[in-house]
Amino acid sequence: MSGLSLHKKLEKNAGLLIFGILFVSSIGGLVQILPVLFQDSLKTASANTVPYSAVQLQGRDIYIRESCHACHSQQVRPLLAEVKRYGPYSRAGEFVYDRPFMWGSKRTGPDLHRIGGKYSDIWHRIHLIKPRSVVNDSIMPAYPWLEDEPASAAGDIQKKMQVLKTLGHPYSEQEIEAAPSMLDGLTEMDALIAYLQVLGTSAETSEEQGHH
Amino acid sequence: MADMPNDFWSGWIVLLTAVSFIGLIWLVLSVYFTPQSETQASDEPVWDGDIREGNTAPPLWWFWLILATMVFSVSYLMLYPGLGSFSGALRWSMGHELQQNKRDYATKFSTISEDIIASSLADLQARPEVMKTAGNLFNQNCAACHGYEAQGQASLFPSLRDDEWQWGDAPEQIETSIRHGRKAVMMSWQTALKDEGVENVSDYILNGLGTSDSASHAGQAQYNLFCMACHGEKGEGNPLIGAPNLINDIWLYGGSMAAISESIAHGRQGEMPAYDTRLDDVQIKILIAWLKK
Secondary structure (H helix, E strand, O other): OOHHHHHHHHHHOHHHHHHHHHHHHHHHHHHHOOHHHHOHHHOOOOOOOOOOOHHHHHHHHHHHHOOHHHOOOOOOOOOHHHHHHHOOOOOHHHHOOOOOOOOOOOOOOOOOOOOOOOOOHHHHHHHHHOHHHOOOOOOOOOOHHHHOOEHHHOOOHHHHHHHHHHOOOOOOHHHHHHHHHHHOOOEHHHHHHHHHHHOOOOOOOHHHHOOO | OOOOOOHHHHHHHHHHHHHHHHHHHHHHHHHHOOOHHHHOOOOOOEEOOOEEOOOOOOOHHHHHHHHHHHHHHHHHHHHOOOOOOOOOOOOOOHHHHHHHHHHHHHHHHHHHHHHHHHOOHHHHHOOHHHHHHHHHHHHHHOHHHHOOOOOOEOOOEOOOOOOOOOOOOOHHHHHHHHHHOEEEEEOOOHHHHHHHHHHHHHHHHHHHOOOOOHHHOOOHHHHHHHHHHHHOOOOOOEOOOOEOOOOOOOOOOOOOHHHHHHHHHHOEEEEEOOOOOOOOHHHHHHHHHHHHO
């Protein structure tokens, strides 16, 4: 049978055509995505990676709510210029507790994967309230309302941790039990800063990276 | 994909890739090399007398283009990783390339790096290209807090242009500040001093310290009791513990009566993060030279 006669058969049989389209368009996924789901190295936490604390987790959701990820990537690529600028390149094992991860591919602002520890808490606070007061040519919007809401307002923390636990994040019952009290007295700003300060702190040293 | 889960998935990728590839070849060949008879089946619809499906072959340059992409993809999969766990004839990997780039970088700059480590700060300050690089490093790493002109800002982050160095101005002290960071803690004295004490001590710091009639000032006794241990009898400060000088008229958190009272009543916390994982020895050295200039 030639390609043309197969084509003639397909265009006259809608069911066969639908099946053919689904089959052809699934090949890419079957080759590139399916095997990765079984690749352990992508599912195993790297040595220093631990699940987010209740406060950090809440901060992460605020980060997503405010669309920080629309302008900031969280992925240091294995290129000399990036490693020199941002620090050790990002490894898959550092993101196992990120659901979803926020690698991103567009940098309107700088990459944030290695931001943890680079600036003090108070700097982040000032910068989020009024970016131009510390970086005078910054184009980042201000987020003053983060000071106004308690951290607990950004969603039911216990429910989030329960759901993540069912997905395999090793939260203990005690941790989930204590989660609301961890948020006591903190604002959304505090939670977001706690998240920013832990970002990328599980980096392997550059010597360790040399062995891969 | 050096860490493929097992041979099954590696084989799966190779097989699917090969089958799709062979399928594509068959499709292209059969479109270009189908006998006329088959394309002119009698049950085909005909328009305007002689227009029917397939009676003009697709342009030949399509064929060459498709052939070229096929040759490219086969060559690529032979040379580079992609076909299951096969790592490609070139043994290329992104990690190795980065390591190579790092080695090339180190080699390229080894002479100048050794030269910088061996040079005195004064020599480095006399080299415009080194100072320019240091300025760029400062903008990249330090300016967000200390400002693009190192002028300090936000009444929180100290100026690095003046002669006041809270943690000491010796190159070794500056190096420690950069490498390991600093945490300054001024306690809250509201409970100990009460409102009146805060006011008296603030006034003493502004108007009494270092003057001839300081002994008669109402705030001196409490200053000597609570503040002197860190800030010194004459308010000269102590860089070893990050206690700032109080008589040089440089005020990080503001020099008004109100700002000083606020500092005393509620305390201050200053933090400089550690940069030893972000900057290497050469970078730290030229930064110090730049800062001391």
